[in-house]
Each structure stands twice: as structure tokens, then as C-alpha cells.
Amino acid sequence: MARVFEHLHPHEVAAHEAAHVVTGLAVGLRLRYVLIATPGNEAAGLTVWEPDHSDIAYAIQYAAGVVWDSMSQTYFSKEDARLCRKHVDYKADVEVCKRIAKDLLTTRKRAHEMITKALLNADHYRLTGRQVSALIRGEHA
């Protein structure tokens, strides 16, 4: 929410959303777009995927939000924890998703940094899936 965003540095929001992007792509989701809020926008940040039937893939990228928040000690997204739980059958699976997400983030630090930076420099603070793919392949989007 915009009210929340006022207390956050845009970099923190970008890094949080980049965590969703990096892990979601790693487990095969297709990114539609990712954005961070500008004044007047409601959400602090938003990562939107193309429809996919894999609950576990969604759960892992939601878990990434939780893991990122605890690793960076920026802010806590209750919504990510709730949505992760919604996509798995058992509470224990949430912990598994968090472990996977943490591993994916740890091994993809460079991609995470690139996406965070690109989001902060993007037109309207928004990147399409195509732009992010080009970025990861090392092309100029």
C-alpha cells in the first residue's frame, strides 16, 4: 500500500520484488511484469506471472518474499507468507519452499542485483518479462 511505501526506500521494494522475480523464473514461471510503486500507486510493489498450473512454483516465489525480508531485515510481508501457505497442502511445505527460495536467491545474487537496479532505473518503475529475460541474457533491454 502507498502508506507503507512512504516508510520504505524504493531500493528495498525493488530488491524485494526482484527476489520474487529471480526465484519464480528459476522454477519456470513466466513473468508478465514487475513494478515498484510510484506516488499514487496502491501496491508497494507487484510481481505478476503468466497463469501457470504449478502451485509449488507460486509457493516458492512467495516464500522468496518472506526469505528476502528476513535476510535483508527491511520489512515483513505478511501477505507473501499467507499466499505461500495457500499454495501448499501442509504447513511444513512452507518451510521447504523457504529453504528452496533461499538457495535460489543465494546462487543468483548477480541476477537479483541486476533486476533490482534495472527496476529502479526503468520507465515508470516497471519491467516486462521480456525486458527481464533480455537483462538476464546480458542484452540491453
Ligand SMILES: [Zn+2]
Ligand atoms: Zn512480496
